Amino acid sequence: MKVGITGGIGSGKSYVCKRLQAHGIQVFDCDAVAKQLMRTEPTLRQQLTELIGPDTYTAEGNLNKAEVARFLLSSPSNAEAIDAIVHPAVFEAFKKSGLNWMESAILFESGAYRLVDKVVAVVAPKEIRIKRVMDRDNISREKTLEWMNRQMDQQEVISKADFVVMNDGETDLDNQIIKIIEQCNKQF
Incomplete structure (x- = not known):
């Protein structure tokens, strides 16, 4: 179950x-996994960069939280667009987790x-x-x-x-x- x-x-x-x-x-932690995937999963990183812009990740490759938050909070449709990228990846990770x-x-x-x-x-x-x-x-x-x-x-x-x-x-x-x-x- x-x-x-x-x-x-x-x-x-x-x-x-x-x-x-x-x-x-x-317990599978959706929030922690979402953050990890946004940092490490190449396809997700590319999709987020295409959506948010070139400042999504720092020169060192870290997620630019301020830039993501700015984009996210600027309109409900932006939040929905990020969710459409991140949620399916998290759901797939849960299915594969065995938890x-x-x-x-x-x-x-x-x-x-x-x-x-x-x-x-x-x-x-x-x-x-x-x-x-x-x-x-x-x-x-x-x-x-x-x-x-x-x-x-x-x-x-x-x-x-x-x-x-x-x-x-x-x-x-x-x-x-x-x-x-x-x-x-x-x-x-």
Whole structure:
């Protein structure tokens, strides 16, 4: 059974994935793989350079994050064009990985949900999420809210998920994870 893990910024997806690893489950990290492929995969590099321009990569061959961000944020169609290049490569990497669990902040938006049988939504109260992001990224409340508002609403994510993990710092996280693992194993 393939399982996708998603949730908004500050929900604690990565922490839940670390807890899954403690239970013997390796999780494919879509964001990390996308970044790696953008740095190292020749066809992807060429396509991105053709799309964004000659400043996509530095003279040393590193991804010029500022240039990519500028292009990405300048219009929704630019973001869609980058996604059309990167997402299929990440999906293919997941298929070849041999892993059954994937973490993706944009599981529904990217279409990655089509690659999994079940979806786990990691959630937390809004104020906790805001504090986590502000502390982690050292950014303002306004910038944090701007990022949060660009993502799918937490209630919508919950409505599309098969399982919900409350990561509020109080609810027993491991107990929730064990129940999900058991349910997924029963259905497999």
